[in-house]
Amino acid sequence: MLGDLAARALRLLPAEAAHRATLALLRRAAPLLSSAPPDEARLAVDALGLSFPNPVGLAAGFDKDAQVPDAMLKLGFGFVECGTITPKPQSGNSRPRLFRLQEDRAVINRMGFNNAGMEAAAARLQRRREHGGVVGINIGANKDNVDRIADYRRAFARLAPLASYVAVNVSSPNTPGLRNLQQRDELERLLGAIMDERARVVPAKPVLLKIAPDLEAASIDEIADVATAAGVQGIIATNTTVARPPGLRSAHAKEQGGLSGAPLFSRSTEVLRQLYRRAGGKLVLIGVGGVSAGADAYAKIRAGASLFQLYTALALQGPGLIPRIKRELLDLMARDGFANISDAIGADAHMYEAAT
Numbered sequence: 001m002l003g004d005l006a007a008r009a010l011r012l013l014p015a016e017a018a019h020r021a022t023l024a025l026l027r028r029a030a031p032l033l034s035s036a037p038p039d040e041a042r043l044a045v046d047a048l049g050l051s052f053p054n055p056v057g058l059a060a061g062f063d064k065d066a067q068v069p070d071a072m073l074k075l076g077f078g079f080v081e082c083g084t085i086t087p088k089p090q091s092g093n094s095r096p097r098l099f100r101l102q103e104d105r106a107v108i109n110r111m112g113f114n115n116a117g118m119e120a121a122a123a124r125l126q127r128r129r130e131h132g133g134v135v136g137i138n139i140g141a142n143k144d145n146v147d148r149i150a151d152y153r154r155a156f157a158r159l160a161p162l163a164s165y166v167a168v169n170v171s172s173p174n175t176p177g178l179r180n181l182q183q184r185d186e187l188e189r190l191l192g193a194i195m196d197e198r199a200r201v202v203p204a205k206p207v208l209l210k211i212a213p214d215l216e217a218a219s220i221d222e223i224a225d226v227a228t229a230a231g232v233q234g235i236i237a238t239n240t241t242v243a244r245p246p247g248l249r250s251a252h253a254k255e256q257g258g259l260s261g262a263p264l265f266s267r268s269t270e271v272l273r274q275l276y277r278r279a280g281g282k283l284v285l286i287g288v289g290g291v292s293a294g295a296d297a298y299a300k301i302r303a304g305a306s307l308f309q310l311y312t313a314l315a316l317q318g319p320g321l322i323p324r325i326k327r328e329l330l331d332l333m334a335r336d337g338f339a340n341i342s343d344a345i346g347a348d349a350h351m352y353e354a355a356t
């Protein structure tokens with residue numbers, strides 16, 4: 001496929017230059033791209049009051065400025081999450097800040113919320129409003145603002161009316177102190193502020209919290225409880241990890257930043273499983289971290305995810321990955337006798353408990 005050839009050529013560039021070139025290409029090609037064939041009804045998911053044609057989502061960070069959501073939907077994603085978007089534009093950390101760990105099927109990034117700010121994103125989202133499709137917006141705080149909660153509130157008020165759902169990102173490792181917002185008191189204050197704003201501006205808009213994988217079991221339960229009490233609709237698990245699992249082989253493995261891709265798979269799936277056990281039925285869970293094939297996606301769903309997202313595998317493999325994952329998922333469902341993908345949600349959630 002042409003897209004995969006392009007992906008191979010882009011691999012010759014430094015990682016961030018390749019990403020910029022990909023976005024430029026997608027921006028130009030978007031109107032010419034034909035849409036992926038319609039999805040089989042067995043892959044459709046109803047969640048968060050939205051209809052997803054398939055459960056494969058593009059994770060935040062690929063399209064930080066909402067430049068190409070329609071191109072990504074045409075490539076076959078069931079939904080796209082743009083961002084992280086902050087109120088003011090910011091340039092992020094100094095370069096290099098994005099590293100491929102080819103041998104480990106992974107990436108390390110310390111981008112630091114580089115983005116053009118909420119006004120630029122709002123203008124683009126406004127222009128594509130009539131196009132349909134599920135496009136979520138992921139919001140964050142500017143690095144230099146001491147009042148972080150005020151930033152989330154501002155970004156929410158501006159962008160929520162233009163988004164299918166809003167993801168509140170408190171899990172980037174690359175903005176100092178941001179992850180502290182995952183602690184009970186801070187989280188209660190943040191979600192309280194967001195849900196107030198929601199009641200005022202967009203009462204029915206789904207709000208999800210995006211969390212880190214680097215949390216103790218007790219904190220994961222606490223976050224699930226606080227999110228449920230606040231009236232949030234779901235949790236996205238997980239962002240990148242600051243841990244470095246043993247066995248990484250790439251030269252860049254010791255770079256600072258968040259690790260994503262294959263080495264994140266088992267930890268992020270374990271967090272998901274724990275969330276499902278604690279709050280399944282009360283919160284919609286989106287699984288993300290290390291999905292690079294249908295079997296990985298299926299494992300996320302069986303651990304409790306209603307939907308899943310990916311980024312790193314797309315960067316490493318190219319867009320042929322999307323139809324491949326869907327095909328493999330359909331095969332796995334047929335093997336196990338699930339008529340619809342949603343029937344598999346949480347099928348393995350109690351696996352760990354049963355094994356111990």
Ligand SMILES: Cc1cc2nc3c(=O)[nH]c(=O)nc-3n(C[C@H](O)[C@H](O)[C@H](O)COP(=O)(O)O)c2cc1C
Pocket residue numbers: 059060061062064083084098107109111113138169172210238239240260261262264288289290291309310311312313
């Ligand atoms: C280069 C890069 C930039 C990212 N930027 C963001 C971001 O701005 N906001 C966010 O919530 N997650 C961000 N992420 C995290 C992804 O959304 C995802 O949670 C993580 O990479 C795990 O999924 P994966 O293993 O499929 O990549 C970024 C990831 C990468 C690799």
